Amino acid sequence: MMALLHFSSSFCLSTTIPNLFSSLRSPTKCPHRSKSGRIPAAASSFPAPPPDSAIADFWRWLGEKGALPKPSPPVRPGLVPEGLGLVAERDILRNEVVVEVPKQLWINADVVAASEIGPVTLGLKPWVAISLFLLREKGLDAASPWRPYLDILPPETDSSIFWSEEELSEIQGTQLLNTTLGVKEYVQSEFAEVEDKVILPNNHLFPSKITAAEFLWAFGILRSRAFSGFRGDKLVLIPFADLVNHNASITSEDVCWDIKGKGLFSREQIFSLRTPVFVNAGQQIYIQYDLGKSNAELALDYGFIESNNKGREVYTMTLEISESDPFYGDKLDIVESNGLGDIAYFDIVLGRPLPPLMLPYLRLAVLGGTDAFLLESIFRNSVWGHLELPVSRSNEETICCVVLDACASALSLYQTTIEEDEKLLEKGELDARSKIAVGVRSGEKRVLHQIQEIFRSREVELETLEYYQERRLKDLGLIGQQGEIIFWESN
Numbered sequence: 001m002m003a004l005l006h007f008s009s010s011f012c013l014s015t016t017i018p019n020l021f022s023s024l025r026s027p028t029k030c031p032h033r034s035k036s037g038r039i040p041a042a043a044s045s046f047p048a049p050p051p052d053s054a055i056a057d058f059w060r061w062l063g064e065k066g067a068l069p070k071p072s073p074p075v076r077p078g079l080v081p082e083g084l085g086l087v088a089e090r091d092i093l094r095n096e097v098v099v100e101v102p103k104q105l106w107i108n109a110d111v112v113a114a115s116e117i118g119p120v121t122l123g124l125k126p127w128v129a130i131s132l133f134l135l136r137e138k139g140l141d142a143a144s145p146w147r148p149y150l151d152i153l154p155p156e157t158d159s160s161i162f163w164s165e166e167e168l169s170e171i172q173g174t175q176l177l178n179t180t181l182g183v184k185e186y187v188q189s190e191f192a193e194v195e196d197k198v199i200l201p202n203n204h205l206f207p208s209k210i211t212a213a214e215f216l217w218a219f220g221i222l223r224s225r226a227f228s229g230f231r232g233d234k235l236v237l238i239p240f241a242d243l244v245n246h247n248a249s250i251t252s253e254d255v256c257w258d259i260k261g262k263g264l265f266s267r268e269q270i271f272s273l274r275t276p277v278f279v280n281a282g283q284q285i286y287i288q289y290d291l292g293k294s295n296a297e298l299a300l301d302y303g304f305i306e307s308n309n310k311g312r313e314v315y316t317m318t319l320e321i322s323e324s325d326p327f328y329g330d331k332l333d334i335v336e337s338n339g340l341g342d343i344a345y346f347d348i349v350l351g352r353p354l355p356p357l358m359l360p361y362l363r364l365a366v367l368g369g370t371d372a373f374l375l376e377s378i379f380r381n382s383v384w385g386h387l388e389l390p391v392s393r394s395n396e397e398t399i400c401c402v403v404l405d406a407c408a409s410a411l412s413l414y415q416t417t418i419e420e421d422e423k424l425l426e427k428g429e430l431d432a433r434s435k436i437a438v439g440v441r442s443g444e445k446r447v448l449h450q451i452q453e454i455f456r457s458r459e460v461e462l463e464t465l466e467y468y469q470e471r472r473l474k475d476l477g478l479i480g481q482q483g484e485i486i487f488w489e490s491n
């Protein structure tokens, strides 16, 4: 086989970490507060929420740091089904600013650099430096100026990085499992390195021991709380604003946050959060975290999914042109001039057509034998155009076989069928993590079935498709509309 085809998960930690109808509550249905001021929490696998005293301390701290406008801010932190959230104190108009956080409260690489551990964290990745900062401040306990904020952070989320082995066994065979294990391994290796190079040689700066589990906690906190426009070098935690929860019914990706200068001549910046919809007093403010994330990405980053949203059900197909392919050099040249590499990832979304570049890539990857003439340099400028249409029957048959084999082997790795998953969901007895597990694994299988359907129907059509040679003869006027060869009689 000249081309390698396998399915795998794609995740990229250095950049962004990667639409259906939500089963989540709509903002207008947020339960009202009880007399104690709490919104009753629904059944969830979240650890116990912070006590009222911690929320009150946090509120006081925000006031002292200038994050609360006078006379009264339009929202307050409250206990909601998603843990903590922002609850409207009065009716709030669409686009109204609900939270304003001055820069002195942001936690980013600059804050770490200016702190006591600044000199020893120079050159670290921003997320690693900020994680060390959070853990050191946590270790300082009452001596840390950040304590009121650290005290309201959850001990974990439902992200799959925090699942037990038993919980992970529920996603056996999924791309989410591969990605989760990959991410955990990555975080573990970053921890080993930073422990060796920074923590242990400077233990006077880190008076309480930092463990791998705590480092994973910090990673999970950053991953779940950083706004989507603030990843990589711009990574920042914005206390207060980071209490806003996600709701699938908000489908506008209009940026609801903003950074601007405070006052005309001041260089101080503030982060402001606006509500994307009108909200009644007592209801929760929500935003849309990221329309571009698949359910697997939502599960990994935040610990929830949108279970009825087809557009979030994605399977990533990885195609590779093997270095052992006799035409590797030519094929690489062709994919590179079309913006791809010798490994390419294609996200296939439930209910949507295949990504446009996937079929040409597949045809090229398996191209060989009598079709190899297309790889000659005289075709270099036109070859991609030819690959967009079927090249030859044997080439098209091969891509069908390769894809169908890959789907069958991917499907054989799951422990349950879609029907079994549906029954479990119908029963409605699943906890939050099991719901995520069942939702993700059935979503992946649905996409794999969809791919199978596409390539099975293609196999049936092989006889009727028009291939390169026929198209070429037609272009030259040597073949009629009915497919008959036109001969010239000599006079």
Ligand SMILES: C[S@@+](CC[C@H](N)C(=O)[O-])C[C@H]1O[C@@H](n2cnc3c(N)ncnc32)[C@H](O)[C@@H]1O
Pocket: 024, 082, 083, 084, 085, 152, 153, 154, 157, 158, 224, 225, 226, 242, 243, 244, 245, 246, 247, 248, 301, 302, 303, 304
């Ligand atoms: C930016 S924080 C929001 C504040 C958070 N609820 C808290 O208690 O601190 C993001 C986390 O909130 C929770 N969350 C946000 N939106 C959610 C939703 N629609 N369903 C379930 N959990 C949600 C998840 O744990 C997620 O990782």
